[in-house]
Amino acid sequence: MITIKEIAKLANASSSTVSRVLNDSGYVSEETRKRVLKVIEETGYIPSEQAKSLRTKKTSVIGVIIPRLSTDTTSRLVNAINDELAKKGYQIILTNTNLHAEKEVEHIKLLRSRQVDGLILIATNVNDVLLKEIRNSPTPIVVIGQEIPGVSVIVNRDFEAAKQMTQLIIENGHNKIGFIGVHETDKAVGVDRKAGYLAALNGAGIPVNEQWIVDANFDYQTGYRAMKQMMEQSTIKPTAVLTVTDTIAIGAMQYMHEHHLAIPDDIAITGMGNSKVSQYIVPSLTTIDFLNEQTGKEAARLILNIIDGKEKRPKKIQMKYRIIKRDSV
Amino acid sequence: MITIKEIAKLANASSSTVSRVLNDSGYVSEETRKRVLKVIEETGYIPSEQAKSLRTKKTSVIGVIIPRLSTDTTSRLVNAINDELAKKGYQIILTNTNLHAEKEVEHIKLLRSRQVDGLILIATNVNDVLLKEIRNSPTPIVVIGQEIPGVSVIVNRDFEAAKQMTQLIIENGHNKIGFIGVHETDKAVGVDRKAGYLAALNGAGIPVNEQWIVDANFDYQTGYRAMKQMMEQSTIKPTAVLTVTDTIAIGAMQYMHEHHLAIPDDIAITGMGNSKVSQYIVPSLTTIDFLNEQTGKEAARLILNIIDGKEKRPKKIQMKYRIIKRDSV
DNA sequence: TTGTATGCGTTATCAT
DNA sequence: ATGATAACGCATACAA
Secondary structure (H helix, E strand, C coil): CCCHHHHHHHCCCCHHHHHHHHHCCCCCCHHHHHHHHHHHHHHCCCCCHHHHHHHHCCCCEEEEEECCCCCHHHHHHHHHHHHHHHHCCCEEEEEECCCCCCHHHHHHHHHHHCCCCEEEEECCCCCHHHHHHHHHCCCCEEEECCCCCCCEEEECCHHHHHHHHHHHHHHCCCCCEEEEEECCCCHHHHHHHHHHHHHHHHHCCCCCCHHHEEEECCCHHHHHHHHHHHHHHCCCCCCEEEECCHHHHHHHHHHHHHCCCCCCCCCEEECCCCCHHHHCCCCCCEEEECCHHHHHHHHHHHHHHHHCCCCCCCCEEECCCEEECCCCC | CCCHHHHHHHCCCCHHHHHHHHHCCCCCCHHHHHHHHHHHHHHCCCCCHHHHHHHHCCCCEEEEEECCCCCHHHHHHHHHHHHHHHHCCCEEEEEECCCCCCHHHHHHHHHHHCCCCEEEEECCCCCHHHHHHHHHCCCCEEEECCCCCCCEEEECCHHHHHHHHHHHHHHCCCCCEEEEEECCCCHHHHHHHHHHHHHHHHHCCCCCCHHHEEEECCCHHHHHHHHHHHHHHCCCCCCEEEECCHHHHHHHHHHHHHCCCCCCCCCEEECCCCCHHHHCCCCCCEEEECCHHHHHHHHHHHHHHHHCCCCCCCCEEECCCEEECCCCC
């Protein structure tokens, strides 16, 4: 590999002068600047960020830990984070836990060993080991999606969103409303959204039917299976179903189609997340837009502010959301 | 940050000894090993990959350049690449050009400045600047998706796949077959798949109708618009449409639904890519599985082999594909 | 305006 | 079996 020393030699200058040219720092005459630049151009020299950051203690890299790479939510978050950081000259290094929660700590360590300037963690669950790792990390961390006391987080109003969506269903004349959620290890999606659903039922004086409450797991297939389970195990059938993600909803809809249940006439359904495809399926899906782009942007800004020392204390940002009414209710 | 020197001091050893413990290299007595390990544990010391790779000339990082992060194809490729590389102790650093082809060169340079051991480029187009950059890069590069002479590539049989799919449509009794493609800057998808379509028509003695050939751009919206354009501009209407991606197909299907065209009875449609959702929409989409997981795996293996010097000459790998017959034809 | 010297944290060579 | 030391490529304090 070609180094700054060789450039210096070729340009008849010292490495410090080349460094000055590279960084626009200190004095350097126009003449030598041109000479150096010419050599750099000719040789295709690219400075080593490695060496640079070993010296400066700054990598301009933010580590981003995601639970999966296959959902609209994740890709929109990551894109927004990336765009915002790129504007400020930062790059991201992505690591994917593939939903293995136990790997989160491992990935934090891995990224820290790469000396990232900061970390953004899209969290699906919070356990003691992870909590300890986050709290003890000398590298600034921003968590997206789960509320953690004493840690900088960006969260959705999961409870309110689910409650409001359930109320919308109730307003449409339903009182037999099923629910497809996810496991409670995911506090935000598994617990809070379910609590919102229950609160809305309760507020409307509608009794809870346990036969109508089932779990899925963030993909089409388990959405389908959950719907099947709900219909097969219930003595009285629901006329509407609230699901906690669009993917689950679409899986559930396939079951309905297969069994010739008209949506929304025989059974209504809602998703959450406003995935791009939700608008293009038939019928189009009533869902909740959690403003992922804005969330990603906020996360990027927050981590940079923490790094710059502009944000000293843990900050909690609650994102807004929008109910998107379409044809499935 | 805590360094190897401080560990050495705390453990009453030299930094060389600590290094030996860390890397399981050379002799070190069981006693001191334990002593060192204990200090490492207590302090939470994490070695700096920066410094390490400055010394060893090896980062164990592969740069992956993708055109977008929002499609199934990309996320499955990246996941497969990541899984395979992780097995061998490599990490990936992802950069996203957001479909701005001119940024590819910039990203290659960016990643090279990070001293990545190798690069995997998911290409959508090939131009002279990019070609020159790839050919001159001292860092090994594997390209996915586009054929480039003299460069290691993993490609699909785009021509054959499109041709075979068109033949399948013809076998189903159609002879008025539309085509929604993408711009020809994308050789594989824009040119080769179109050529396959044309070859199939030609082989069956079906004349080409230019009114039935339109372009979209890898998203639902332009798929919808392309379908609209095709139907509005054509005097005779097609009874089937071949599209080059599932996303485009789903966008087109929405137009059909809106205009009460029954699929496949009034109009048949096919996609390509076997996106997860293609199975769950109604009707389910006939498509082509390009075996993305295997492609990603091959790419990962190839780049590692090149790095290890096991693969000296540029290698071209052609992936297989499977036609997936479902209900849209 | 330019150059010399030092150190960032690590590994590897060479003594001991 | 262990330690002192140099080197990796760069930025910077200081000298010239």
